Amino acid sequence: MAVSISAVVLLGIVVFVLIRGGSVRILPALACTGFGFFLASSGAAPLITDAIGTVTALISSI
Structure with a gap:
């Protein structure tokens, strides 16, 4: 949840x-x-949420 709020603010x-x-x-x-x-x-929302979660996890692991 914290990531989505930060993304919305950004x-x-x-x-x-x-x-x-x-x-x-x-x-x-x-x-x-x-x-x-x-x-x-829409039905695309879970796919987009998963993709953003993957990208943020990748960035945080760097």
């Missing part, structure tokens, strides 16, 4: 910086956020 900061920097506009950012919420409730 990705939120990245999106905020991109919006403030003018690289991403508000509506595309909101569309991507909506897509993420719908993707999280």
